[in-house]
Amino acid sequence: MALGKDYAAQECSIARALEVVGERWTLLVVRDALYGVRRYNDFLVHLGIPRAVLASRLQTLTAEGILEKRRYQQSPPRDEYVVTDRGVALWPTLRALGLWGREHYGGAPLRIFRHAVCGTELGAYGECPACGTAVPLGDVEMLPGPGLDPDPADPVSRALLRPKRLLTPVETDSA
């Protein structure tokens, strides 16, 4: 029996969400956008994703209002992809998913996320346990964890070795 390509028969908000973000690579593109990756080539080298697939995912995410395409250079024309409020709203899900992956499938932490104001590591949904507040992404500091490759090949991974705030554009050495 062939499986349908969508979950149209499901009356479920999770199924509805998966229609948008359930394809392979999609949530990783959103993750990178939250880390501050904005440019096509940066997504490409960081994710190691086939070009056609990346183009398709960026198109879907833009059409769904999760990323917004912005022109940052006129000649030659160059666009970047900036995460919208709708995309930012996926952060607690990604945070929880990351912790779930670590808890059930092991591995040393690759990245540490902490509340920049107080230095406390974020809770399972991106909240600060010490301050008792949801932490705005601009106040989340991302640091390399012990499981991260200290000498990665691509410039985006190298840039992400430095502590940075989420959403702040990634600055690669080549830029």
Ligand SMILES: [Zn+2]
């Ligand atoms: Zn705090």
